[in-house]
Amino acid sequence: MDFEFTPEQEAMRKEFEDFCKEEAKNAPEGWKASPAGEEESAEGWAYHRSVVQKLVKRGWLCLPWPKEYGGQGYGPVEQIIFQEVTAYHRIPAVPMHFMAVAAAILTYGTDEQKKDWLPRMARAEICWTELLSEPDAGSDLASLKTTAVLDGDDYVFNGQKIWTSGAHHADHLFILARTDPDPSKRHRGLSFFVDKIHGPGLEFRPLIYMNGSHLYNETFLDNFRVPKQNMIGEVNRGWYAMMAARNFARANILMQARGKRDLEDLIEYCNQTQDNGEILSRKPIIRQRLAEFAIDYDASLKFAYYVGWLQSQGDDVAGEAAACGYFANELNLRLGNFALEIMGLYGTLKQGSKWAPLLGKFQNLCQWNCGLSLAGGTTEVRKNVIAWQGLKLPRN
Amino acid sequence: MDLNFNEEQEMLRKVARDFLAEEFPKKLVREMEDDPTGFQPDVWKKMAELGWMGLVIPEEYGGSGSNFMDLFVLLEETGRACLIAPFFSTAMCTFLLMDIGNDDQKRKFLPKIANGELILALALTEPSARYDASGIATRALPSENGYVINGTKLFVQDAQVADYLICAANTDPSLPPEKSITTFMVDAKSPGIRITPLPTMADDKQNELTFENVIVPSENILGELNGGWPPVSKLLERAAIAKCAEMIGGAHWTIENSITYAKDRVQYGRPIGSFQILQHYLAEMWTEVAHAKRLVYYAVWLLQQGLACTKEVAMAKASMSEVYMRCTHFGVRIHGGIGTTRDHDMGLYYRRAKHAACLFGNPEFWREKIACEIGL
Numbered sequence: 056m057d058f059e060f061t062p063e064q065e066a067m068r069k070e071f072e073d074f075c076k077e078e079a080k081n082a083p084e085g086w087k088a089s090p091a092g093e094e095e096s097a098e099g100w101a102y103h104r105s106v107v108q109k110l111v112k113r114g115w116l117c118l119p120w121p122k123e124y125g126g127q128g129y130g131p132v133e134q135i136i137f138q139e140v141t142a143y144h145r146i147p148a149v150p151m152h153f154m155a156v157a158a159a160i161l162t163y164g165t166d167e168q169k170k171d172w173l174p175r176m177a178r179a180e181i182c183w184t185e186l187l188s189e190p191d192a193g194s195d196l197a198s199l200k201t202t203a204v205l206d207g208d209d210y211v212f213n214g215q216k217i218w219t220s221g222a223h224h225a226d227h228l229f230i231l232a233r234t235d236p237d238p239s240k241r242h243r244g245l246s247f248f249v250d251k252i253h254g255p256g257l258e259f260r261p262l263i264y265m266n267g268s269h270l271y272n273e274t275f276l277d278n279f280r281v282p283k284q285n286m287i288g289e290v291n292r293g294w295y296a297m298m299a300a301r302n303f304a305r306a307n308i309l310m311q312a313r314g315k316r317d318l319e320d321l322i323e324y325c326n327q328t329q330d331n332g333e334i335l336s337r338k339p340i341i342r343q344r345l346a347e348f349a350i351d352y353d354a355s356l357k358f359a360y361y362v363g364w365l366q367s368q369g370d371d372v373a374g375e376a377a378a379c380g381y382f383a384n385e386l387n388l389r390l391g392n393f394a395l396e397i398m399g400l401y402g403t404l405k406q407g408s409k410w411a412p413l414l415g416k417f418q419n420l421c422q423w424n425c426g427l428s429l430a431g432g433t434t435e436v437r438k439n440v441i442a443w444q445g446l447k448l449p450r451n
Numbered sequence: 452m453d454l455n456f457n458e459e460q461e462m463l464r465k466v467a468r469d470f471l472a473e474e475f476p477k478k479l480v481r482e483m484e485d486d487p488t489g490f491q492p493d494v495w496k497k498m499a500e501l502g503w504m505g506l507v508i509p510e511e512y513g514g515s516g517s518n519f520m521d522l523f524v525l526l527e528e529t530g531r532a533c534l535i536a537p538f539f540s541t542a543m544c545t546f547l548l549m550d551i552g553n554d555d556q557k558r559k560f561l562p563k564i565a566n567g568e569l570i571l572a573l574a575l576t577e578p579s580a581r582y583d584a585s586g587i588a589t590r591a592l593p594s595e596n597g598y599v600i601n602g603t604k605l606f607v608q609d610a611q612v613a614d615y616l617i618c619a620a621n622t623d624p625s626l627p628p629e630k631s632i633t634t635f636m637v638d639a640k641s642p643g644i645r646i647t648p649l650p651t652m653a654d655d656k657q658n659e660l661t662f663e664n665v666i667v668p669s670e671n672i673l674g675e676l677n678g679g680w681p682p683v684s685k686l687l688e689r690a691a692i693a694k695c696a697e698m699i700g701g702a703h704w705t706i707e708n709s710i711t712y713a714k715d716r717v718q719y720g721r722p723i724g725s726f727q728i729l730q731h732y733l734a735e736m737w738t739e740v741a742h743a744k745r746l747v748y749y750a751v752w753l754l755q756q757g758l759a760c761t762k763e764v765a766m767a768k769a770s771m772s773e774v775y776m777r778c779t780h781f782g783v784r785i786h787g788g789i790g791t792t793r794d795h796d797m798g799l800y801y802r803r804a805k806h807a808a809c810l811f812g813n814p815e816f817w818r819e820k821i822a823c824e825i826g827l
Binding site for chain 2 (some may be wrong): 060445449
């Protein structure tokens with residue numbers, strides 16, 4: 056066993072860190088109060104876009120893509136190093152959905168589609184939004200009902216989507232829809248498309264998150280047309296393009312690295328804050344709890360590298376990735392709750408109050424983490440994946 | 452980066468698993484639990500023949516010069532098999548001997564340890580049951596024949612069959628505790644040593660030792676006079692991590708057997724393993740163990756290279772202890788009533804987990820160390 060990174064990987068990490076430390080200085084005021092700052096203000100979004108442009112220049116936006124499409128050809132471990140450093144320094148780095156769409160196109164796109172889409176993506180000319188979930192198809196995505204019917208050279212879409220994250224900033228969309236009307240076909244009747252956002256027939260309505268932020272939308276498709284050459288993969292085989300997209304994102308360390316930084320903030324808070332005349336960090340119960348969190352964050356970071364390393368060895372990591380994801384999500388939820396517990400009433404204050412500890416970050420996290428632990432697979436669904444795919448337990 | 456065991460280690464694992472299945476079945480574990488010596492000379496001899504006792508001993512002293520990670524693999528398997536034998540105790544004492552023993556001591560003891568002739572036990576903890584220097588009240592006073600030891604040691608595992616005890620004693624109370632401890636190789640048959648078995652929930656052969664004017668010759672001082680605590684402290688870290696190996700082995704057994712049981716056991720007309728609540732228990736057990744293992748293996752890797760790793764050891768031991776206790780508890784739940792009986796093996800692991808969590812620093816002890824390390 057050897058945990059050492061290669062000298063090249065160490066050098067990359069150093070380069071990423073230098074960049075991120077410098078870039079963190081450009082963050083808008085109050086940036087650290089939210090894990091989704093780019094979605095919460097115009098300044099946040101502008102900051103995100105400026106960072107993305109710099110990543111393009113450095114060739115870091117698409118580290119794991121093949122070189123011929125503008126990537127660097129690195130493996131999952133290097134990608135995780137990049138994610139870890141950017142997330143730890145709270146740099147809004149790779150745009151939402153970027154890697155997922157790229158993976159679908161890289162795996163199932165035609166040569167023509169790759170040449171068309173990937174270089175533009177590598178230059179950060181495209182902002183994506185996702186049209187996957189529906190009001191009646193959440194965890195059970197394969198039951199989705201939005202239809203895509205061929206009419207001449209276009210597919211015509213009708214239906215409703217939900218959780219269309221970032222649509223209000225996006226200029227392009229990817230969508231999974233039913234191309235075989237027989238509902239019993241389930242995931243074998245779905246196709247995957249990409250296109251620019253264009254009217255008519257497409258309407259987004261904001262779906263405001265519990266903390267007042269606008270990240271999600273509802274989408275209504277009413278005879279929305281997409282050219283048939285924008286289908287990725289074969290007809291009725293879109294599920295597999297979706298899976299490829301998900302597979303690419305399996306080795307993920309964003310949540311762990313963010314949480315570790317939040318824990319460090321909380322430790323600092325406990326070192327500086329008195330409760331009834333006693334510094335919080337002197338209280339044995341708080342020391343014990345914070346040590347517990349430190350353990351779990353280190354474990355979750357190490358496990359994320361393990362998943363990435365297994366993937367770099369060509370292993371199927373469905374179970375491991377599900378474990379990695381739910382463990383980190385639940386950990387972040389617990390940390391937010393614990394922070395509020397020890398901050399008491401102060402912890403409930405929002406950014407803007409001079410009394411709000413750490414700019415009201417943890418009350419915001421408590422709310423965001425609820426949703427972030429559902430997105431891309433709930434904890435319960437992830438445990439199902441572990442049980443069925445990892446442990447081979449019977450489904451029925 | 453290579454985050455799995457290598458081929459030789461997997462081979463060692465396979466040999467160990469097969470050997471233990473054959474030579475140390477659960478029936479024998481039961482017998483040894485009830486046996487006051489907890490010792491099977493035949494099995495011990497075969498273990499020595501397989502080279503287990505000499506695994507980490509350098510070749511020049513009759514061992515095979517393997518590393519800590521290799522031993523770790525072996526300990527995962529002894530933990531999985533619930534082996535009752537003075538293997539762990541002897542291995543830990545061997546490390547101390549290799550770390551601070553002089554040439555004469557190494558020549559005298561190591562070859563005999565390697566061939567299975569000598570069994571060692573670590574006499575460290577006392578009625579304070581603490582793993583720090585101030586917890587050691589046993590005194591060793593110089594005399595014309597060497598040193599005279601007086602005091603009481605508690606939780607000395609395997610002392611009942613040991614040939615030598617490594618005893619930590621205070622040799623100068625005027626100094627701070629960390630600078631006044633000396634370690635001695637004490638012949639276990641020395642006059643003045645009384646051994647009383649301590650019945651524990653794990654039936655793992657713990658003892659109370661009283662030292663009453665026990666004379667130890669000067670040449671049996673291990674390491675420097677008053678310089679014993681730093682190496683003992685290092686040994687404590689090593690032992691804590693080695694204990695994690697046993698816990699990992701036990702956790703693997705628990706998960707595998709709980710899955711098998713859940714697939715076989717039928718209630719309400721279907722295998723209970725098809726019920727989502729049990730699937731989620733198993734998913735959590737597997738996930739938590741998989742995460743804790745990453746901390747443990749990382750600490751082993753650091754330790755093996757002699758790098759500073761107090762925080763990492765602390766995280767590994769605290770985490771693995773908690774996770775193993777939860778894992779075995781869920782194991783019992785999945786097995787239902789039968790898992791709570793003395794007849795079934797599940798309870799054996801449950802009992803072991805509780806006890807292992809306390810050995811070489813309980814989670815609370817290690818978390819306080821972490822708190823200091825993370826700037827609290």
